[in-house]
Amino acid sequence: MATMRDVAERANVSIATVSFVINGTKRVAPETRARIEAAIEELDYRRNVVARALASSRTRILALLHPDLEARPNATVIQFVMSAAHGARERGYDLVLWPVNDDEQMSHLLAGGLVDGALLMEVQIRDSRVDRLVASRVPFALIGRTENDDLPFVDIDFATTIDLAVGHLRSFGHQRIALVAQRTKAGNEPGRIMRAKAAYLDAMAALGRPPAVVAVEGTSAGGREAAHKLHDDFPDATAVILVNEGASAGLVKGLRALGRTVPDDLSIISASTTRELGEMIEPSLTVMAAPAPQLGRLAADALIDQLEGVQDTPPHILIPCTLVPGQSVGPAPDRSSTSRPEPKRERNAQTDS
Amino acid sequence: MATMRDVAERANVSIATVSFVINGTKRVAPETRARIEAAIEELDYRRNVVARALASSRTRILALLHPDLEARPNATVIQFVMSAAHGARERGYDLVLWPVNDDEQMSHLLAGGLVDGALLMEVQIRDSRVDRLVASRVPFALIGRTENDDLPFVDIDFATTIDLAVGHLRSFGHQRIALVAQRTKAGNEPGRIMRAKAAYLDAMAALGRPPAVVAVEGTSAGGREAAHKLHDDFPDATAVILVNEGASAGLVKGLRALGRTVPDDLSIISASTTRELGEMIEPSLTVMAAPAPQLGRLAADALIDQLEGVQDTPPHILIPCTLVPGQSVGPAPDRSSTSRPEPKRERNAQTDS
CATH class of the missing domain: 1.10.260.40 (lambda repressor-like DNA-binding domains)
Structure with a gap:
């Protein structure tokens, strides 16, 4: 040779x-x-x-395991994938994309011995794919979390993200804040939805307000459905936080069709999305930009650190989204239906841009 | 062992x-x-x-070579990437993502011997990366085309796509149709932009109309700039075709800021994008949906066919975009500035949805 x-x-x-x-x-x-x-x-x-x-007996190849992402090309997904590929390449590793639609298929790929380690995307709160990963003994890092926080992960800090969004809306005088989440199959809830909901419920409890949660598909049709549900079920809400990137544009279109103006009638923050998505919509949405470009890279680093013995303890990395003001947040309107009007703060600001 | x-x-x-x-x-x-x-x-x-x-001496690993895609998460890109990964996996191959920012880096990766073949994305009309690929003797297929149509490629059929878009607009009576292209660095023009422009120029020549071409960045700001340029330079245009996915939303927002209504004042077709992007915008855009989910898979197939000797001749696959009607195309308005009014067809249609 x-x-x-x-x-x-x-x-x-x-x-x-x-x-x-x-x-x-x-x-x-x-x-x-x-x-x-x-x-x-x-x-x-x-x-x-x-x-x-x-x-x-090392290949310097890592796998990025992901469900079928062809159907839903969310803007943040490509950022995760590409930044993970860049992060791997910079440290001399190659990243293979493995679309896996069932966990048996995943086990067989891992058993094939091609990869030194694996990253798993779209982690569910209870996730049999994670159990397979643990059983395979292939080193891994999760992008997202199960209910077991001891496993190696990098994730968006949804609790802090929701707190920042609620705080921003409160500074404009909003008290009655709704949450638009993503509808998921029973028993198959992504960790991000569960954690965002929990943080929202805590924030509402601290405010002394009953929660107002709507769950719809992550599509334009889902967003329009959310507009109707908000209108029918929570007419007193003056602001809404979305943890449903795909429904953002449809929500604004649905509200307009119902004659409701953003932000005069309803303020909107879209959490865990991209600045670009916010700019596409009229009015430009205030967003909490997902740290996807950093997290993909950090996930690759966390995995390679394990492989190379740089890191002894499993990585636990949490980064909140960043507030990017647009034109979709304004002062809370007075609502006669609000039984206990409370003092408004910072009423002088017209919008948050 | x-x-x-x-x-x-x-x-x-x-x-x-x-x-x-x-x-x-x-x-x-x-x-x-x-x-x-x-x-x-x-x-x-x-x-x-x-x-x-x-x-x-075969690894059954393919490379997907792409420039830095982190910065511009276009909706169609993820569809290309994921469908190529699916196509490879179904035939028992693995797809590694190789972000390459210069062609020397590309040569060194190819020389490493990890991959049996390579797919190249974002092909320019003159592309030194393609020259490197040819020199490397690693089998490859292009997603896109250079000026050399003999090389193995799969590509969007931009000529047919533009013809279909022009035909759709003409059926609503439009005669003065502008093109919004993407601004590119000199000597670094993607083949798709060049071919779309050429097809547009041919169509205008056949119509006996002077061309009206505007080139802007593929961003929301670029779209707003296009609205101003159209307004200032081509006030008689009654319709516009975009071959600039990223500028679509900004164009609509920019037109609205100028007091121009879609489709009453200006009809819009966004070519080579996704149905989902069209639905996000108000009014919903009529789009020519890119066959990205098919092309990624066909590219993987074309490459594997070469590797396995299934195919002797280099694959040359062209697929046009598909018209998905929205609410952004309506009858051409009468314009006093139009010197030679021509007979309008199908004036009875209100919109194309």
Whole structure:
């Protein structure tokens, strides 16, 4: 089998120069590079990547396990995927995309021995895929969390995110704040929805207000449905927090169709989405921007740290979303139906932009 | 080195049962599966995937080479990426994501020997990365095209797509149709922009109308800029075709800020985007939906067919976008500035939904 020395001799350069070309660590003159690449080709040197993997029983390949994401191209998803790929590449690892639709398929892929470790996206609060990961003994990190906080994870800090959103709305005088969550199959609730709901319920309890929760599909149709539900079930709400990226635009369209103006009649914050999505909508939405570009990278880092023994304890990383003011939050309107009017704060601000 | 027979003996099952577990081809009782997985672990059988790759000098790994996509999470991109991953997986291949920001980095990755073949996204009309791919002798397929149509590619058929959009607008009586393209760096024009422009220019020549082309960034700000440019430079245009997904929402917002109503003052078709994006905007945009979910899969298939010798000739696959009517196309308004009024067709239709 060809070695790097063989390549160097055939191309009539030093071993260091061959290494520069192979590892991309230094610019090499095009003509020299071409000679080295020809030698690599002639000697079939490429097989050595596989040979090295065999010798070390390490492949330096990581898997990104995700459910079928073709159907719902949410803006934050691509940021997670791409930042995880970048993070892996920067540390000399390759990221394979594994669409897995059942956990048996996942087990068989993990048993195949291609990958040194795995990242799992779209984690549910109780998740049999996580049980399979643990059983497989393949090192992993979760993007999201189950109910077991001891496992290695990186996640959006939904509790802090909701607290920040409620605080922002309260500073505009809002007391009756609704939550638009995502409708999920029974027993298959994403951790992010459960945690956002819990934080919302805590915040409402602290405010002394009954909760107003609406759950709809993460689509434009779902958003329009949410507008109707809010109108019918919670007419006294003056503000709404969405933890349902896909329903954001439909909610605004549905409210307009009902003759309700944003933010004069209802203020809106869309939590855990992108700045770009907020800008697409009229009026521009105030959003809590998801730290997806950071979290994908941190997830890759957390996994590689485990593989390379950099980190002894499982990583537990939480980052809240960042408030990006738009034009969808304004002062709370007076509502005759509000039984106990409370003092409004910061009524001087017109919008939050 | 452990063989499948060793695993079967250790787990006290048949070789076929081990194969069922490893290849996921048949359901195996959980208890039996657990025993087989334990045997695989104890015997370190995973290394055999690597050993097989060494023996065959094939890794069954494909690369998806893409520029930095973190910054612009367009809805169609995730569909391309995910459908390519699905297509590869269904044929027993793994897809690694390789973010490459320069073509030297790309050459070094290809020389590493990890992958059997490569897919390249975001192809430019003259693209040095394609030259590197050809030089690497790694089999490949392009998602998009350079000026060399002989290379293996799958692509959106932009010529047909623009023809369909122009035909749809003409059926509503529009004669003066503008094009909003994407502003690109000099000498770095994506093939899709060039081909869409060429088809548009042909269509205008056939109509006997001077072209009206505006190029802006693919962002909400770019869309608002396009609204101003159309207003200032082409006030007689009654319809516009966007080949700039990211600017779609901003264009509608910019027109509204200028007091122009869609579709009464200006009809809009957004070409090469998703149905979901059209639904997010008010009024819902008529879109030409990109065949991204099909093309990603076809690209993976085209590459694997080459690798497995199924296909002798390089694949050349073109699919047009599909018209999805929204509320953004209506009858052409009468414009006193139009010097030669021509007969209107199908004036009875109010909108195209």
